[in-house]
Amino acid sequence: MRSWLRWLTWPRNRVTVDSTTGLLTLSLLWLHSVRRLFESLFVSVYSDTEMNVLHYLTGLAHYFLLPLVVVAETSGFLTATEFSTSVTSIGPMQLLGVLMFLLCSFNQHQCLTKFASMRRNHLGNITNYAHGIPFGGLFDLVSCPHFLYEIGIYASLFLCLKMAHHLWVYVLIFVVINQTIAALITHKWYSDRFKSQYPADRKALIPFIL
Numbered sequence: 001m002r003s004w005l006r007w008l009t010w011p012r013n014r015v016t017v018d019s020t021t022g023l024l025t026l027s028l029l030w031l032h033s034v035r036r037l038f039e040s041l042f043v044s045v046y047s048d049t050e051m052n053v054l055h056y057l058t059g060l061a062h063y064f065l066l067p068l069v070v071v072a073e074t075s076g077f078l079t080a081t082e083f084s085t086s087v088t089s090i091g092p093m094q095l096l097g098v099l100m101f102l103l104c105s106f107n108q109h110q111c112l113t114k115f116a117s118m119r120r121n122h123l124g125n126i127t128n129y130a131h132g133i134p135f136g137g138l139f140d141l142v143s144c145p146h147f148l149y150e151i152g153i154y155a156s157l158f159l160c161l162k163m164a165h166h167l168w169v170y171v172l173i174f175v176v177i178n179q180t181i182a183a184l185i186t187h188k189w190y191s192d193r194f195k196s197q198y199p200a201d202r203k204a205l206i207p208f209i210l
Contacts, residue, residue: 015075016164020085022074024094025160028101029066032153035105039112045119047129069167097159104152110137111146133194140199141207143190144183148205151179180205 017025071077076084111134118132138145154175161168187204204210 014073016073016166017075017161018089019074019076020087020089021094021161022070022077023085024090024098025070025157026067028098028157028160029070032101032105033063035109039109043109043112043116045116045126045129047131066171069171070161070165072167073165091162093162094160097156097161100156100159101153104149104156107137108146108149108153111139111149114139131193133190133198138207140202142183142203142205143187144179144205147179147183147186151176180210183210 114134114136118134119126119128119130121127138148142148154172158165158168158172183205187202191198
């Protein structure tokens with residue numbers, strides 16, 4: 001495993017975060033994955049639209065590689081140093097990252113619950129599979145607040161990594177580009193579908209800006 005991780009981190013091959021930092025980030029990633037699985041199984045109401053197979057495989061690869069990316073620069077994984085953790089070593093930046101992670105995760109869950117409620121009645125039964133215009137919260141300002149919160153989640157994990165993890169920079173850049181493109185496409189779809197019914201002052205991703 002260590003030899004594979006050394007290949008993954010070539011040409012740097014160096015530890016950038018301690019064991020506690022790595023474990024903290026892995027724990028939050030686990031929580032994020034469990035929440036998304038729960039929402040996929042029990043919250044979201046899907047139409048019969050099919051997902052592009054490349055998009056699906058990219059998503060699977062993304063979630064599979066994330067923990068490997070974290071441990072690739074974590075003490076005790078990449079090197080033969082001892083894996084030891086201490087809660088007292090968690091600093092203010094990491095606490096801010098955890099708080100930001102929880103806030104973004106909660107708000108993203110609220111967005112997905114909002115989407116689902118548009119297809120359910122007050123009893124929770126599915127009544128339709130139609131697309132509608134969501135309102136409330138950041139939906140009043142942007143078309144895709146859930147994508148903005150996704151970026152926030154990955155930015156919060158970068159804070160948890162003390163902004164020192166080199167590979168995570170590339171992960172964050174990928175997420176920002178991916179979510180921005182997805183938001184612009186979704187915003188255009190809303191505008192084309194609902195035309196004059198769609199709020200003209202609503203942006204795609206960032207309130208008042210983009």
